[in-house]
Amino acid sequence: MAQAHHLDRIDRILLWDVTVIGGGIAGLCAAIAARRGGAAVRLLEAAPRALRGGNARHGRNFRLTHETPLDYVPDRYTADELRAELRSVTGDDTDRALTELLIERAHSITGWLVAHGVHLQLPGTGVMPYSRRTAFPLGGGKAMINALYATADRLGIAISYDSEARSLLRSEGGGWTVSVRSAGADDQIRTRSVVVCAGGAGADPAWLRENFGSAAEGWMVRGTPYADGRLLDLLIAAGGCPIGDAATCHAVPVDARGPQFDGGIVTRITSIPLGLVVDRCGARIDVAGAGVLPTHYAKWGPRIAACPGQIAYLVLDARSLARAAPSALAPITAPTISELAVALQLDPAALQASIDHFNAAPANAAHAIAVPPFAAYPMRPGLTFVHFGIKVDATMRVVRADGSRHDDLFAAGMIMAANVLRRGYLAGLGITLSAVFGQIAGEEAARHVRG
Ligand SMILES: Cc1cc2nc3c(=O)[nH]c(=O)nc-3n(C[C@H](O)[C@H](O)[C@H](O)COP(=O)(O)OP(=O)(O)OC[C@H]3O[C@@H](n4cnc5c(N)ncnc54)[C@H](O)[C@@H]3O)c2cc1C
Structure with a gap:
C-alpha cells in the first residue's frame, strides 16, 4: 500500500531533487523513472487516495507497436502503421520530432509498464475484443494505476494525496518553490526540478465557458474534476508557450x-x-x-x-x-x-x-x-480532452515563447499532448502518450539533477 506523506514532516527539511505534480499515468511514470535515475522524488496528487490516478482509472486499453505477436497482443502493428494512422488524424500540424519519439517508445512502453508491476490481459482469455493495436491492462485502468502506485511506494517515492499544487515560483539560488494546499493548510516544497503532469485543462467550467462559449454549460466532463488547468496557467505564467487550440476538443x-x-x-x-x-x-x-x-x-x-x-x-x-x-x-x-x-x-x-x-x-x-x-x-x-497545452522539447522541458527552454521545468502527459495531437485522436493513444512522455520527463529530470 502506498503511504501518504504529511507535508510538514518531511518537506520543511528537505530539498527534493524532483517534484512531480499530478499522480495520473504520466506523473507515475515520471516519478518512477526519476527515482530509478537516482533522484529523491516527491509526488503531489490533488485527489484523495480513492480517486488517485487521474483519467487512466477509466482507461481500457493503450496502443503499442510490435513486429511479431506478443503474449498480450496478437499479430503485428508496425511503427509505419502507427505513423500513417497518426498522420491521418493530425495531418502535418504536429511536432515531428515528438511524434517520432512517441512512435519509437510505443514499442517499449509495454515492457516498461510490465516491469513496474502492471499486469496485462492475455488475448482470448477475457471479455475484451480482438485488438492488434492495443493491450488491455488486467483489471482495467484502475488496476494499472494501483500497481504503479505500489511500485512508486516500494521505490521510496514520497507521495501525498489531497495535495494540490497552487503556485510555482523560482527559488532564490535556483530550483523551484511549490506552494501546496493540503488538508486545508498551505505549505511549501523546495525542489531542484519540477515535472508537471497535471492533465489537460478541461475540468474547469469557467475555463470551458471562456473558450467554448455558454454552450459549454450543457457539457459533461468524462474525467477527473482535479485536472482543472491551474498548472497550465502557472506554466504559461512562468513563460511557457501555449500550443494547440483551446477551442477544439x-x-x-x-x-x-x-x-x-x-x-x-x-x-x-x-x-x-x-x-x-x-x-x-x-x-x-x-x-x-x-x-x-x-x-x-x-x-x-x-x-x-x-x-x-x-x-x-x-x-x-x-x-x-x-x-x-x-x-x-x-x-x-x-x-x-x-x-x-x-x-x-x-x-x-x-x-x-x-x-x-x-x-x-x-x-x-x-x-x-x-x-x-x-x-x-x-x-x-x-468532454474527453482539449487540444491545448504547453509546448515542450524532446526532453519534455517547457519551451518559452521566445524558443528558449527552462532547464529544470518539465511537463508530460495530456498537459503537453497538443504538441503531437492538435486535432483528432486514435483510440488508446492517450495512455501511451502520457506514459511515454512521463517516462522521458522523469529520466531527463533525474539527469538534470545529477548534473
Ligand atoms: C473517460 C475516459 C476514458 C479514457 N479511456 C482511455 C483508454 O481506454 N485508453 C487511452 O489510451 N486513453 C484513455 N483516456 C485518456 C487517458 O486516460 C489520458 O490521456 C491519460 O490518463 C492522461 O494522463 P495524465 O497523467 O497526463 O493526466 P490525468 O489523467 O488528467 O492526471 C492528472 C493528475 O494530476 C492531478 N492534478 C491536477 N491538478 C493538480 C494540482 N494542482 N496539484 C496536484 N495534482 C494535480 C489530478 O488529480 C490527476 O490525478 C480516457 C480518458 C477519459 C476521460
Whole structure:
C-alpha cells in the first residue's frame, strides 16, 4: 500500500531533487523513472487516495507497436502503421520530432509498464475484443494505476494525496518553490526540478465557458474534476508557450443523467447506429459520415454540442434495444411513442414525424422503430480532452515563447499532448502518450539533477 506523506514532516527539511505534480499515468511514470535515475522524488496528487490516478482509472486499453505477436497482443502493428494512422488524424500540424519519439517508445512502453508491476490481459482469455493495436491492462485502468502506485511506494517515492499544487515560483539560488494546499493548510516544497503532469485543462467550467462559449454549460466532463488547468496557467505564467487550440476538443455522447464529472467510460452511449437521434424539438439529427465504427462516437459529441440546449435523444425500439450494449443507466421506456415523448418532454407529433421519416429508410445498422416497448437515452456531449497545452522539447522541458527552454521545468502527459495531437485522436493513444512522455520527463529530470 502506498503511504501518504504529511507535508510538514518531511518537506520543511528537505530539498527534493524532483517534484512531480499530478499522480495520473504520466506523473507515475515520471516519478518512477526519476527515482530509478537516482533522484529523491516527491509526488503531489490533488485527489484523495480513492480517486488517485487521474483519467487512466477509466482507461481500457493503450496502443503499442510490435513486429511479431506478443503474449498480450496478437499479430503485428508496425511503427509505419502507427505513423500513417497518426498522420491521418493530425495531418502535418504536429511536432515531428515528438511524434517520432512517441512512435519509437510505443514499442517499449509495454515492457516498461510490465516491469513496474502492471499486469496485462492475455488475448482470448477475457471479455475484451480482438485488438492488434492495443493491450488491455488486467483489471482495467484502475488496476494499472494501483500497481504503479505500489511500485512508486516500494521505490521510496514520497507521495501525498489531497495535495494540490497552487503556485510555482523560482527559488532564490535556483530550483523551484511549490506552494501546496493540503488538508486545508498551505505549505511549501523546495525542489531542484519540477515535472508537471497535471492533465489537460478541461475540468474547469469557467475555463470551458471562456473558450467554448455558454454552450459549454450543457457539457459533461468524462474525467477527473482535479485536472482543472491551474498548472497550465502557472506554466504559461512562468513563460511557457501555449500550443494547440483551446477551442477544439474530443467529445463523445454520454448519458445526460450521469454525473457532471468523472462518469468515465460507463456513461458513454454507444448504440447510436441502432436507432434514431432527435433534438429537443423532436427533429431528426444526423452526422455526415458517422457509421458503426467506435471512432465515430467522436463525431457525435460535437454534433450534440451544437444542438439547442446541448441535448439530444437516442430512440430505439425493443428489437434494437436487445442488440444494444448494456448501459450503466437503464433507458427510459414507454409502451407507445407518444408516452415516450411525454417522458422525454418532447412534442409527441414531432417525434412521431421523425420516426415515420426514419422508418422509411433506417440508417446504418438500424431497424425501423416499430416494436414496443420503445426506449430512449438522453445524451449530452462528454468532454474527453482539449487540444491545448504547453509546448515542450524532446526532453519534455517547457519551451518559452521566445524558443528558449527552462532547464529544470518539465511537463508530460495530456498537459503537453497538443504538441503531437492538435486535432483528432486514435483510440488508446492517450495512455501511451502520457506514459511515454512521463517516462522521458522523469529520466531527463533525474539527469538534470545529477548534473
Ligand atoms: C473517460 C475516459 C476514458 C479514457 N479511456 C482511455 C483508454 O481506454 N485508453 C487511452 O489510451 N486513453 C484513455 N483516456 C485518456 C487517458 O486516460 C489520458 O490521456 C491519460 O490518463 C492522461 O494522463 P495524465 O497523467 O497526463 O493526466 P490525468 O489523467 O488528467 O492526471 C492528472 C493528475 O494530476 C492531478 N492534478 C491536477 N491538478 C493538480 C494540482 N494542482 N496539484 C496536484 N495534482 C494535480 C489530478 O488529480 C490527476 O490525478 C480516457 C480518458 C477519459 C476521460
